[in-house]
Amino acid sequence: MVTLTIDGKQIIVEEGTTILKAAEKLGIEIPTFCYHDQLETVGACRMCLVEVEKIPKLQVACATVVSEGMVVRTDSPQVVNARKGVLEFLLINHPLDCPVCDKGGECELQNLVFKYGSDKSRFVEGKRRYIVDPKSKYDDLAIGPHIIRNMNRCIQCRKCVRFINEIAGEDDLGTFKRGSKTEINILPDIPIDNPYSGNVTEICPVGALTSKSFRYKIRVWQTEAIPTVCPQCADGCNIRIWKKDERIYRITSRRNDEVDEGFLCDKGRFGFDFVNHPDRLKNPLIKKNGKLSEAPWDETIKFVTSSFMKIKGETGSDSLAGVGSGKVTNEDNYLFQKFFRSVIGTNNIDHRVDSKNLLPSPDTQIRNKYFGMKNTINQIANSKLILVLGCDLEKEHPIINLRVIKARRKGSSILVANPVSTRLNRFAQNGLLYKQRTETDFLNGVLREIIETKQYDNAKSGFSSSEIEDLRRKVSSSDSLKALQTTGIGAENIKSFVNALVKAESIIILCGAEIISNPKNVEIINSLYDLIRLTGHQDKDNSGVNLLWKHSNSQGTLDCGILPDRLPGYVRISGKPGLNFNLMLEAVNQGKIKAMYIMGSDPLSEYPDREYVKSTLGKLEILLVQDILITETAKIANVILPGASFAEKEGTFTNVEGRVQKLNKAFDPLADSKADGQIICLLAQAMGHEFEYRTPKDIFKELTGVSPIYSGMDWETLGLSKKQGKVK
Amino acid sequence: MEKILFKYIDFPEQYRIDTYIKNGGYRGLPKALEELSPVQIIETVKKSGLRGRGGAGFPTGLKWGFVPKDSQKPKFLLCNADEGEPGTFKDRSLIENNPHQLIEGMIIASYAIGAHKAFIYIRGEFAFGAKRLSEAIGECYKNGYLGKNILGSGFDLDLDVYRGAGAYVCGEETSLMESIEGERANPRLKPPFPASVGLYKNPTVINNVETLSNISHIVLNGGEWFANIGMPKSTGTKIFSLSGHVNKPGNYELPMGITVRELIFEHGGGIKDDRKLKAVIPGGVSTPILTPASLDVKMDFESLYEAGSLLGSGATIVMDETSCIVKAAYRISKFFEHESCGKCVPCREGTRWIRLILERIENGKGREEDIELLRDICTNIIAKTVCPLGDAAAVPIMSSIEKFRDEYEYHIKNKKCMVDLGTRFV
Amino acid sequence: MLSEIAKKKISELKTKFPERKSAILPAMHMVLEEVGFYNKDILKQVAGLLGLSEMEVAETVSFYTYFPKEGVGKYHIQVCTNLSCMLLGAEGLVSYLEEKLKIKVGETTPDGIFTLSAVECLGSCGTAPMMQVNQIYYENLNRAKIDQIIDDLKMKK
Numbered sequence A: 001m002v003t004l005t006i007d008g009k010q011i012i013v014e015e016g017t018t019i020l021k022a023a024e025k026l027g028i029e030i031p032t033f034c035y036h037d038q039l040e041t042v043g044a045c046r047m048c049l050v051e052v053e054k055i056p057k058l059q060v061a062c063a064t065v066v067s068e069g070m071v072v073r074t075d076s077p078q079v080v081n082a083r084k085g086v087l088e089f090l091l092i093n094h095p096l097d098c099p100v101c102d103k104g105g106e107c108e109l110q111n112l113v114f115k116y117g118s119d120k121s122r123f124v125e126g127k128r129r130y131i132v133d134p135k136s137k138y139d140d141l142a143i144g145p146h147i148i149r150n151m152n153r154c155i156q157c158r159k160c161v162r163f164i165n166e167i168a169g170e171d172d173l174g175t176f177k178r179g180s181k182t183e184i185n186i187l188p189d190i191p192i193d194n195p196y197s198g199n200v201t202e203i204c205p206v207g208a209l210t211s212k213s214f215r216y217k218i219r220v221w222q223t224e225a226i227p228t229v230c231p232q233c234a235d236g237c238n239i240r241i242w243k244k245d246e247r248i249y250r251i252t253s254r255r256n257d258e259v260d261e262g263f264l265c266d267k268g269r270f271g272f273d274f275v276n277h278p279d280r281l282k283n284p285l286i287k288k289n290g291k292l293s294e295a296p297w298d299e300t301i302k303f304v305t306s307s308f309m310k311i312k313g314e315t316g317s318d319s320l321a322g323v324g325s326g327k328v329t330n331e332d333n334y335l336f337q338k339f340f341r342s343v344i345g346t347n348n349i350d351h352r353v354d355s356k357n358l359l360p361s362p363d364t365q366i367r368n369k370y371f372g373m374k375n376t377i378n379q380i381a382n383s384k385l386i387l388v389l390g391c392d393l394e395k396e397h398p399i400i401n402l403r404v405i406k407a408r409r410k411g412s413s414i415l416v417a418n419p420v421s422t423r424l425n426r427f428a429q430n431g432l433l434y435k436q437r438t439e440t441d442f443l444n445g446v447l448r449e450i451i452e453t454k455q456y457d458n459a460k461s462g463f464s465s466s467e468i469e470d471l472r473r474k475v476s477s478s479d480s481l482k483a484l485q486t487t488g489i490g491a492e493n494i495k496s497f498v499n500a501l502v503k504a505e506s507i508i509i510l511c512g513a514e515i516i517s518n519p520k521n522v523e524i525i526n527s528l529y530d531l532i533r534l535t536g537h538q539d540k541d542n543s544g545v546n547l548l549w550k551h552s553n554s555q556g557t558l559d560c561g562i563l564p565d566r567l568p569g570y571v572r573i574s575g576k577p578g579l580n581f582n583l584m585l586e587a588v589n590q591g592k593i594k595a596m597y598i599m600g601s602d603p604l605s606e607y608p609d610r611e612y613v614k615s616t617l618g619k620l621e622i623l624l625v626q627d628i629l630i631t632e633t634a635k636i637a638n639v640i641l642p643g644a645s646f647a648e649k650e651g652t653f654t655n656v657e658g659r660v661q662k663l664n665k666a667f668d669p670l671a672d673s674k675a676d677g678q679i680i681c682l683l684a685q686a687m688g689h690e691f692e693y694r695t696p697k698d699i700f701k702e703l704t705g706v707s708p709i710y711s712g713m714d715w716e717t718l719g720l721s722k723k724q725g726k727v728k
Numbered sequence B: 001m002e003k004i005l006f007k008y009i010d011f012p013e014q015y016r017i018d019t020y021i022k023n024g025g026y027r028g029l030p031k032a033l034e035e036l037s038p039v040q041i042i043e044t045v046k047k048s049g050l051r052g053r054g055g056a057g058f059p060t061g062l063k064w065g066f067v068p069k070d071s072q073k074p075k076f077l078l079c080n081a082d083e084g085e086p087g088t089f090k091d092r093s094l095i096e097n098n099p100h101q102l103i104e105g106m107i108i109a110s111y112a113i114g115a116h117k118a119f120i121y122i123r124g125e126f127a128f129g130a131k132r133l134s135e136a137i138g139e140c141y142k143n144g145y146l147g148k149n150i151l152g153s154g155f156d157l158d159l160d161v162y163r164g165a166g167a168y169v170c171g172e173e174t175s176l177m178e179s180i181e182g183e184r185a186n187p188r189l190k191p192p193f194p195a196s197v198g199l200y201k202n203p204t205v206i207n208n209v210e211t212l213s214n215i216s217h218i219v220l221n222g223g224e225w226f227a228n229i230g231m232p233k234s235t236g237t238k239i240f241s242l243s244g245h246v247n248k249p250g251n252y253e254l255p256m257g258i259t260v261r262e263l264i265f266e267h268g269g270g271i272k273d274d275r276k277l278k279a280v281i282p283g284g285v286s287t288p289i290l291t292p293a294s295l296d297v298k299m300d301f302e303s304l305y306e307a308g309s310l311l312g313s314g315a316t317i318v319m320d321e322t323s324c325i326v327k328a329a330y331r332i333s334k335f336f337e338h339e340s341c342g343k344c345v346p347c348r349e350g351t352r353w354i355r356l357i358l359e360r361i362e363n364g365k366g367r368e369e370d371i372e373l374l375r376d377i378c379t380n381i382i383a384k385t386v387c388p389l390g391d392a393a394a395v396p397i398m399s400s401i402e403k404f405r406d407e408y409e410y411h412i413k414n415k416k417c418m419v420d421l422g423t424r425f426v
Numbered sequence C: 001m002l003s004e005i006a007k008k009k010i011s012e013l014k015t016k017f018p019e020r021k022s023a024i025l026p027a028m029h030m031v032l033e034e035v036g037f038y039n040k041d042i043l044k045q046v047a048g049l050l051g052l053s054e055m056e057v058a059e060t061v062s063f064y065t066y067f068p069k070e071g072v073g074k075y076h077i078q079v080c081t082n083l084s085c086m087l088l089g090a091e092g093l094v095s096y097l098e099e100k101l102k103i104k105v106g107e108t109t110p111d112g113i114f115t116l117s118a119v120e121c122l123g124s125c126g127t128a129p130m131m132q133v134n135q136i137y138y139e140n141l142n143r144a145k146i147d148q149i150i151d152d153l154k155m156k157k
């Protein structure tokens, strides 16, 4: 620990801390332009110069490490003059177009000039221009599908290029020439088009890089920023919706270091069109004479509930089934299962419409193999080896992908094994391509190599010698040897793969959709657990097997009991379990299920056999679909109920690592649409049940009472602070 | 006094290894390898008082001593042959005419710091010098002075010529490393210093051509011998590159501490066409300008510092009465704007602004307040940049205003030079 | 554009240094010797030969001013105009060349033979004024010498 004094205040900080960080702890703000805590420090802008006693020159606070007894001044005339000097230098060539610049109102240069700068310009020569088109006086240049560059406003902090290189691991943006001619640019005709490009518009302190979709639409101060959570994938990035009236203008990051470290993927940032889409469902629709037509809510509710009651009365509760979704909130899902279990009286509940091969349901007490992530997102960057298996990580989990790239930057090894090459392969020390569906054979080969070459950690593995022997026999059988040949991976590759695995100090395995819906998913996951054990990592913090669910609330949907055999919190059903989605389809074909209520899912697009689902669901007496757009499934429904989008409701999502985060409502549901939970309440009430919840908060409170894994979580502190609930 | 580095500079074919050996070359190296330990060599260099000839004058032995001895990492020796400081042309001569003297020094230095790989970073324009060096290095490999087991000592060294490509900033030591690493040559923040984190993140020593050329002589004749030449704190000889309005421009190897007057009038043959002296820049364009009042200042690190300037690279530019200081300042400012790497704000923006103002004054559009503005800009650059190039750009302008304010004022008021420049090209 | 030999030499550079990027400048020197200039395609080729991305090569090369871009004449005349040369008439030298070649600084003669540039100090201040034509230095210049040099170059074409 080091003691130092800044502006007369003493503070004790860890060794290696910079003056900037130490000052921050004291609440002393030192202005910066080029500094970004996720990027390597370059100390280039010189805005953070401070005075350090006994050192004649001013020092950059961002890069100067504290030392014992150091005395720092951040407010002396010398420091203030230096700041003024830097600002003046930046301003001489900066256009004075703040009133039209898109960054106006949130520009770091503008803010600091207000604070320290002088408003009298001493610069009389012509400002530097980077002319893009001699015929136009605007020097705007589209450098990618999302990004517009105006080099005249650039202050050359290079945070954009550094982000693209260091964080995203890309190099489609670069720095050219030198000195006062330095230019940030793409290569001719090669636009910046990586899945993280939008971050540069946020990281740019000035209006040099702006987003095509937002610029000139509205001024920031006319909008309101609503903190919420991204609905696009299970990573659960924290975002802000910038809205005015009933419209989203843009989405930006609401940095949460446990999850996103302040970055978003372009899909999350720019893919909000669906909210304000003209095709949004606005009213309930009932199919009459083969045609869907608008109907008032009360009529529709009456029609649905009387149909449900009729079927229940005629052929029993189990003739109905409910399909929830990983895309709606915990509260919606909780009510959904409650509706089916207590109002309808059936356990025919599921949400896994995208696979024929379902994993067993987890149990309450243990963090079960089939639970999701064993590790936290943050631990990924700390693992010495990361194995990505059956997953196109950049596409499926863009933000987790950044953690893997971060680990790589910190020197970890990356192994990737997939049926096809993915973009992550460029960082892989070993990128193996196996033939589809040969995962188990490949893994057996890996385990065999470890066992036969005696490279396992006997002491730490906890395997008894007979267990090892069993495993050895299994993976060394002539069948498995033969099978190994079908994987398409040569013995040499297995060897070097194993070599990396046994050397690693920690191993995190990430499995994606390809594994989760694999016919041999259970076997694969067991092999991976064996692998972690054999290498002696089973109880370690930065090691483990992780299943990466697909949807923004896949984990929460499981947690809330949208399963035929588990109540919320994975409490086992006491009686007979209900049917899972595959069995539901069979039951429909056998005439046993007559009505289905699908909330937020689209089996026609998601199920592996579209025609089968389509013809099966077509046989239902009642197919009720509740969604925000006319999905493929909705097109064949008898009744459609218009739900609300993520921007129009409150509630919680549980991300892939079990972090419960709060969604906030940006505006009311569009037209006559309603939040899913509210619709369920209307249905339940119409069927004579007391579903009296004033807000999602009430539902969440009930959920925390019912579900052992959510107990103790507090709605008020969820999401708004960094204190999100974490599934136990 | 007898010359050290330049003794055989004009000797026919001194660049060839056999000539070099005939003239006493490659004697320091066997002595170093056979008789001295690395630590003893460093001690000898420390004792000699040799200070870097690249500009900053840092004690060479001390620098070598900073290389961690227990580090398992590979170590590198770099020779800075980027010679880009306007006015300087001594390293080029040392390279073209006596490359083995440099190479011998480099082998000894590598041995002293434990480096097995060394580079000579030579500016791109010196194509001929690069060729000379490559040929000389080839001769060394053939004769067992480079490669494995040098002269049977068990010491290995590989030496390569690395050519720059037109960037003055690459003379700055960390930019030079970035350049060899194939990056845009932006200087790095220090600390960490090259001795611990240098080329490819490994411990690295970087020295100027002239510095390294002295090494074999010091090893051969002893530290004390060298320390006895020149001044107490600026020992040895220095090569002064004399240019501008003198009768005999050229390189002069003289003991540290000769006066400006001696250099210009005794060795340089006085001012051309018997004109009057107006100004002298003593250490390359990045050093403060001096007036004739400083003619008796001694040319060594301390004395020039006390006189308000710097020894720099020892490049002495002489300006006679027909020179315009504003024009000279403008020309210097153009150079620094062109050579700023652009990494840090004060240098990138400041050098351009200075040039714009000087250009305006030069073109008869100066304003009275420009002089104070220039001084302010210089103040906002000096000591606030990543590397010393910022200072180098601002300090000479500042000093030219201090010493020749009347010329600026005249220029602004009368929209023209104070003097008749005439034409020089015939 | 690059000959097979040059290509081979450049790809050999790939393993010469501890890091591949170190080979960029040496490769560009080979390009200069072989082709005399570079363009987008050559950079792309160099990147391919060195196993680097185009961006890596382009960013680095753009920092340096020594490698001429496509469009440079057969003889690239670079006149030092820095202080020492300026004091001894570099400006007069430049205008004399402009007059003689009938082009301005920065231009190339219509026949593509000469390009005239004004450059920074070339380390030849003691022999000012001076200029560099391609890789060769010409020092202590005066009108007569320039006439001779240009005539010689024209003869060689």
Ligand SMILES: Cc1cc2nc3c(=O)[nH]c(=O)nc-3n(C[C@H](O)[C@H](O)[C@H](O)COP(=O)(O)O)c2cc1C
Pocket (backbone or CB within 6 Å): B051, B052, B053, B054, B055, B056, B057, B058, B060, B080, B081, B082, B083, B084, B085, B168, B169, B170, B171, B172, B173, B174, B206, B207, B208, B209, B211, B212, B387, B388, B389, B392
């Ligand atoms: C902008 C700049 C340019 C420099 N150019 C050179 C140069 O061309 N040659 C040189 O030897 N040193 C140059 N230096 C000094 C080097 O950074 C470094 O101090 C020197 O090479 C160390 O060698 P020495 O200790 O032997 O002098 C330059 C420094 C700066 C800041």
Ligand code: SF4
Pocket (backbone or CB within 6 Å): B169, B186, B187, B339, B340, B341, B342, B343, B344, B345, B347, B348, B385, B386, B387, B388, B389, B390, B391
């Ligand atoms: S002072 Fe100039 S050359 Fe040095 S780092 Fe800053 S911008 Fe680059």
Ligand code: FES
Pocket (backbone or CB within 6 Å): A031, A032, A033, A034, A035, A042, A043, A044, A045, A046, A047, A048, A049, A060, A061, A062, A063
């Ligand atoms: S923030 Fe420290 S130099 Fe830019």
